[in-house]
Amino acid sequence: MSSPSDTLHESSPAPTEANPHREALEQAYGPLEYSVYRGQQRVVVPAEKSFDVLALLKQRGFDLLVDVSCVDYLEYRGATDRYGLIYLLASTTSNERLTVRAFVNDPEPAIASVVPLWKAANWLEREVWDMFGIHFTGHPDLRRLVMPEAFTAHPLRKDYPLQGRGERHNFPVITRDHS
Amino acid sequence: MALTQPVSQPGASHLDLPENVVVSRLDELASWCRKNSLWPMPFATACCGIELMATGAAKHDLARFGAEVFRFSPRQCDLMIVAGRVVMKMLPVLQRIWQQMHEPKWCISMGACASTGGVFDTYAVVQGIDRFIPVDMYVPGCPPRPEQLIQAIIDLQDKIQREGTITGREFNTRQRQQRKRALVEIPQLLTVDASRNPNLQRQLAGSARDLHDPSDLQ
Amino acid sequence: MxxxxxxxxxxxxxxxxxxxxxxxxxxxxxxxxxxxxxxxxxxxxxxxxxxxxMGYLHSGFEKIGEHLTFNQYVTVTDRMNYISPMANNVAWHHAVETLLGIELTPRGSYIRTIIAELARISDHLLCNGAVGLDTGAFTFFLYGFYQREVIYDIFETLCGARFTNSYTRVGGVSQDFTPLVIEKIRSFLKTFPKTLDDMERLLNRNRIFVDRTKGVGLLTKEEAINRGATGPVARASGVTRDLRRDEPYLAYADLDFQVCCASAGDCYARYLVRMQEMRESLKIVEQALENLPAGPVNVGIDQRTALPNKKQVYSTIEGTISHFELAMSNRGFEVPCEETYAAIEAPNGELGFYIVGDGNDQAYRARCRPPSVLHFAMFPHLIRGHTLSDVVAVLGSLNIIAAELDR
Structure with a gap:
């Protein structure tokens, strides 16, 4: 058993410190919005470059795709873009973590699929498509994951109400006489 | 009492019954058999399903109440226990399984989610399965303790004994199933003198038939 | 023909x-x-x-997380992975406290460690019991379920609810340990290893069980990482990743335990890893209970996150103000307009929450990273080429919980 590595809170460098991943990214793609909060490193990349950035990060040791998710910034104070894609990366060898964010907008929000890099992304991207309606170009099987196929809305968007639009009541009633 | 006691009416019977023979109605006998051999179909979707398993497992032992034969095929069961929330995608499955079960059949809605939607007042969760299928017994709790489920099964057994008939006539009450709202529209029979108006008479006859369908009473 | x-x-x-x-x-x-x-x-x-x-139990957990406050949402996390609700409570409030930047008291973090490990034991008991049940070993399942009842009883003594506990709060827990709880955990620690021995004797060398699980559902290390496996599923394939050791949260840095791994990557290896993890969890609980620090269980009233106790409310002005501010609907605690992700090693993998704060005490977005989704997604890969009867063995060994899968 190897010795416990430092926690995220302790080992994370301050924004001014040299960071090899940041340097490598900026060398390839120019200056990026890089930030650290509570010891967690985040980088914002342009949506059209997201696949290349993630491929580079995978080469640099981030071999585990922890999560692909999305945030709808429709009602967020001061937000300029509507959808923020979130890729949580981790390394199984060095225990580093990195959050990669990319923004897409209406109409027809789309971003490149990362299924060629990580097979884990398959269902995670399907869920994002189901819940937010973001199209992943190059995804092998982009169907709804959790909602029924006949469902039309994307329920986790901020303009969709919590109680829905009456879909949950739209079923035939079976009484004793029917059965 | 499960069976009625031997009736000793003077003149009613000319036979001398032995002591180990009990006279009862056929309905009572059928209900007595049915209530003591409930075969549950566990429609366990969520957390309540784990408590349902706990009810059947070692400590609470549902077998003490004659309802331990869990069968996963709806064709073999007569009691559906809906344990857990039912969502939009699941409801057609629930209805289909309910229709696959043979008569006579009963349904227990176990837990707050199955009965009312519980804490999940969201777009996907059906707000109470009794909107879409008939329910005989509701168990409160989130999730209910196994003792509560056992109590519900005992209550259901009482209900079967009380109301059950061999042909299942107790299920044929159409108005009980459909008019399950607090305000039932009262026919105007009491307020309007309809005897002079044949048109109104026809209407009222129609609404009265709707309420008391003779075919329901057999 | x-x-x-x-x-x-x-x-x-x-x-x-x-x-x-x-x-x-x-x-x-x-x-x-x-x-x-x-x-x-x-x-x-x-x-x-x-x-x-999937989707047959999708109830909109993430949507409802945007409408409930951080303390209310813990009731929903109970119903997320209902095999181990305590671990979910710990995960949620660990993520919230990461966002708010709250440091727990030593006693609070030890108590959370203990309940998270008890939750892990109860999860593995049910999961392995279900594998046994599906492969024909019903007795094994009953042994496991009886011990789960003991853990239920501990939780009931602790917080009043036996199953859906909602035990944690922002900055602490709802109830402190009482002597009775400690006594019950001690007696569980004494009796459980014997049952565990019995269970291992029942199945570990059972010919039918071994034949049905060994070599079935093979997952290599590379595939495990590429497909995002975490927890016992990944560790049974040789991925030595355990957040308890790699990113020590709560009190795990002070405790001595082994990370259980196997290299075979089949159903039998997953079963063995889970059995061994229960023993390690017992070790953790034992150490944490013996070294349980004294002192307050919730963070102090100066942080204004956890409700102060009644004595503080009635006898100090700070306590009164703090209680008043927290109870008022338009006050609550301060939430930064930031986004954080924090995860714990839940019984079936890395369970994390990505929380976006917007100044209110409700999350703007409460994304749950469910391990079950990624494990279920790899199911076709695991089952191809095996027989129909192996489906249940593989499915059981992945420990998929539908409520967490669909949320």
Whole structure:
């Protein structure tokens, strides 16, 4: 058993410190919005470059795709873009973590699929498509994951109400006489 | 009492019954058999399903109440226990399984989610399965303790004994199933003198038939 | 009966796949334990392909997380992975406290460690019990379930609810340990190893069980990482990643335990890893209980996150103000307009929450990173080439909980 590595809170460098991943990214793609909060490193990349950035990060040791998710910034104070894609990366060898964010907008929000890099992304991207309606170009099987196929809305968007639009009541009633 | 006691009416019977023979109605006998051999179909979707398993497992032992034969095929069961929330995608499955079960059949809605939607007042969760299928017994709790489920099964057994008939006539009450709202529209029979108006008479006859369908009473 | 090749040529659109059986499995099937659906393509008894489908328990957890406050949402996390609700509570409030930047008191973090490990034991008991049940070992399941009842009893003594506990709060927990709870945990620590020995004797060398699980559902290390496996599933494939050791949260840095791994990557290895993890969890609980620090269980009133106790409210002005501010609907605690992700090693993998704060004490977005989704997604890869009867063994060994899968 190897010795416990430092926690995220302790080992994370301050924004001014040299960071090899940041340097490598900026060398390839120019200056990026890089930030650290509570010891967690985040980088914002342009949506059209997201696949290349993630491929580079995978080469640099981030071999585990922890999560692909999305945030709808429709009602967020001061937000300029509507959808923020979130890729949580981790390394199984060095225990580093990195959050990669990319923004897409209406109409027809789309971003490149990362299924060629990580097979884990398959269902995670399907869920994002189901819940937010973001199209992943190059995804092998982009169907709804959790909602029924006949469902039309994307329920986790901020303009969709919590109680829905009456879909949950739209079923035939079976009484004793029917059965 | 499960069976009625031997009736000793003077003149009613000319036979001398032995002591180990009990006279009862056929309905009572059928209900007595049915209530003591409930075969549950566990429609366990969520957390309540784990408590349902706990009810059947070692400590609470549902077998003490004659309802331990869990069968996963709806064709073999007569009691559906809906344990857990039912969502939009699941409801057609629930209805289909309910229709696959043979008569006579009963349904227990176990837990707050199955009965009312519980804490999940969201777009996907059906707000109470009794909107879409008939329910005989509701168990409160989130999730209910196994003792509560056992109590519900005992209550259901009482209900079967009380109301059950061999042909299942107790299920044929159409108005009980459909008019399950607090305000039932009262026919105007009491307020309007309809005897002079044949048109109104026809209407009222129609609404009265709707309420008391003779075919329901057999 | 074989089909003449001429007929094949006559119907160019008919492929060899057309002669496969299609079998629907679920969503209401005893061996799915919850609500999963598989559409299997069979050639005889051999599974050629499987198409898993989920969503039969999707209840909008993430949407409802945007409408409940941080303390209210813990009730919903109970119902997320209902095999181990305590671990979910700990995960949620660990993520919230990461966002708010709250440091727990030593006693609070030790108590959370203990309950998280007890939750892990109860999860593994049910998971392994279900694998046993599906492969025909019913007694094993009953042994496990009886010990779960003991853990339920501990939780009930602790917080009043036996199953859906909602035990943690922002900055602490709802109730402190009482002497009775400690006594019950001690007696559990004494009696449980014996049951564990019995359970291992029942199954570890049981010929039927070993034949049905060994070599079934193979997952290599590379595939495990590429497909995002975490927890016991990944560790059974040789991925030595355990957040308790790699990113020590709560009190794990002070405690001595082993990370249980195996290299085989089959169902039997997953079973063994879980059995061994229960022993390690027992070690952790024992150490944490013996070294349980004294002192307050919640963070102090100067942080204004946890409700102060009654004595502070009635006798100090700070306590009164703090209680008043927290109880008022338009005050609450301060939430930064930031986004954080924090995860714990839940019983079936890395369970994390990505929380976006917008100044209110409700999350703007409460994304849950569910381990079950990624594990269920790899199911077709694991089952291809095996027989129909292996489906339940593989499904059981992945420990998929539908409420967490669909949320």
């Amino acid at each position: 074989s089909i003449a090749p001429a007929e094949h040529e006559a119907h160019p659109e008919s492929r060899s796949e057309d002669y496969l059986w299609t079998l629907n499995f679920g969503p209401q099937h005893p061996a799915t334990h919850t609500t999963l659906r598989l559409v299997l393509k069979l050639e005889g008894e051999r599974v050629v392909d499987a198409d898993p489908e």
